[in-house]
Amino acid sequence: GQQLNQSPQSMFIQEGEDVSMNCTSSSIFNTWLWYKQDPGEGPVLLIALYKAGELTSNGRLTAQFGITRKDSFLNISASIPSDVGIYFCAGSDKYNNNDMRFGAGTRLTVKP
Amino acid sequence: DTAVSQTPKYLVTQMGNDKSIKCEQNLGHDTMYWYKQDSKKFLKIMFSYNNKELIINETVPNRFSPKSPDKAHLNLHINSLELGDSAVYFCASSLYGTGPVEQYFGPGTRLTVT
Numbered sequence: 001g002q003q004l005n006q007s008p009q010s011m012f013i014q015e016g017e018d019v020s021m022n023c024t025s026s027s028i029f030n031t032w033l034w035y036k037q038d039p040g041e042g043p044v045l046l047i048a049l050y051k052a053g054e055l056t057s058n059g060r061l062t063a064q065f066g067i068t069r070k071d072s073f074l075n076i077s078a079s080i081p082s083d084v085g086i087y088f089c090a091g092s093d094k095y096n097n098n099d100m101r102f103g104a105g106t107r108l109t110v111k112p
Numbered sequence: 113d114t115a116v117s118q119t120p121k122y123l124v125t126q127m128g129n130d131k132s133i134k135c136e137q138n139l140g141h142d143t144m145y146w147y148k149q150d151s152k153k154f155l156k157i158m159f160s161y162n163n164k165e166l167i168i169n170e171t172v173p174n175r176f177s178p179k180s181p182d183k184a185h186l187n188l189h190i191n192s193l194e195l196g197d198s199a200v201y202f203c204a205s206s207l208y209g210t211g212p213v214e215q216y217f218g219p220g221t222r223l224t225v226t
Binding site: 031035 | 204
């Protein structure tokens with residue numbers, strides 16, 4: 001099956017800094033999603049991307065669907081303490097029954 | 113107005129027992145899922161189910177079985193629980209077909225097998 005590589009595994013940043021994380025796939029996806037998981041909660045959808053090259057923003061978050069359809073990145077600008085959590089990328093392929101595959105997550109720590 | 117809900121939130125039980133986790137969604141979705149999240153936070157799909165098709169991840173032991181009394185519910189039954197079953201289990205739902213495949217997750221059930 002498709003392999004999703006998410007990096008970095010963890011990040012420790014100062015409040016106010018910008019953050020960037022990315023995911024790459026061994027094969028093509030037709031959808032990329034980014035989720036955030038707070039401790040003790042389920043993943044919450046942040047951004048959904050459906051077209052190659054698409055760039056979408058949600059407040060301080062910006063995500064892009066790579067032109068090759070094998071990668072996506074998520075940027076967080078001007079981080080704040082509540083950005084702490086685990087961020088997951090997920091991709092699905094309509095030619096594979098729309099099965100969703102998740103990256104291993106990026107654990108973000110923001111120091112006030 | 114919770115979109116995807118699960119009960120219980122925590123479940124502590126002994127090896128060998130049989131237990132169930134319930135999931136309900138009020139989003140009008142027709143596909144539901146169960147995921148297992150291990151201690152390293154890796155999310156692994158266990159099942160996806162709609163009223164037409166059950167897709168099972170081949171690595172899931174047959175001690176695990178989903179049961180759907182109707183489109184809004186997908187319960188997870190686990191027989192003969194083992195220590196390695198300890199994890200957080202998430203239910204999710206989405207629309208079916210070629211439309212948006214965004215999945216919406218429940219709050220999770222933390223299962224501890226002793």
